[in-house]
Amino acid sequence: MATDDDDGAGECSDCPLCCNALDATDRHFRPCRCGYQICAWCWHQLMELAAKDDGKGKCPACRTPYDESTIRFEPPDPEELERSAAKKKKTKSRISSGGGPGGGGDDDGGGGASENT
Numbered sequence: 584m585a586t587d588d589d590d591g592a593g594e595c596s597d598c599p600l601c602c603n604a605l606d607a608t609d610r611h612f613r614p615c616r617c618g619y620q621i622c623a624w625c626w627h628q629l630m631e632l633a634a635k636d637d638g639k640g641k642c643p644a645c646r647t648p649y650d651e652s653t654i655r656f657e658p659p660d661p662e663e664l665e666r667s668a669a670k671k672k673k674t675k676s677r678i679s680s681g682g683g684p685g686g687g688g689d690d691d692g693g694g695g696a697s698e699n700t
Contacts, residue, residue, distance in 0.1 A: 598620075598621050598622040598624075598625055599619075599620075599621065599643075600621050600622075600625040600643065601622060601624065601625050603622060603624075605620070605622055606622075606667050606671065607659040607663045607664050607666070607667035608623065608656075608658075608659060608664075609622040609623055610659070611656055611657045611658065611659050612626070612654075612655075612656050613654065613655040613656070614626045614642070614649055614654050615642040615644070615645065615647060615649060615653075616647070616653055617642060617644055617645040617647065619642055619643065619644035619645065621643070626640070626649075629641070629643075629649075630649065
């Protein structure tokens with residue numbers, strides 16, 4: 584889901600597997616030749632799960648086994664990293680102050696388990 588303050592100029596801003604926002608380094612990480620983009624965390628999870636079964640991790644889009652020699656990563660420029668870090672910090676502070684996504688989450692003032700008394 585793209586937003587107006589994306590740094591990606593029309594690229595996907597969320598990982599299609601975990602639905603977390605792609606940070607500056609994730610947007611420059613292409614683990615498969617088909618160009619399907621996932622975050623580095625999800626890629627590592629796929630690789631670890633495959634290794635446990637003595638297999639090779641496969642691209643969720645084209646099902647081609649990942650080949651570590653063809654992974655493309657172009658380091659983002661330092662300014663993009665700074666913008667990404669500032670955006671992440673701003674989002675984190677907004678969420679911790681109760682103004683984050685979903686209108687504050689589970690904090691409805693109900694007290695949780697104490698309602699059963």
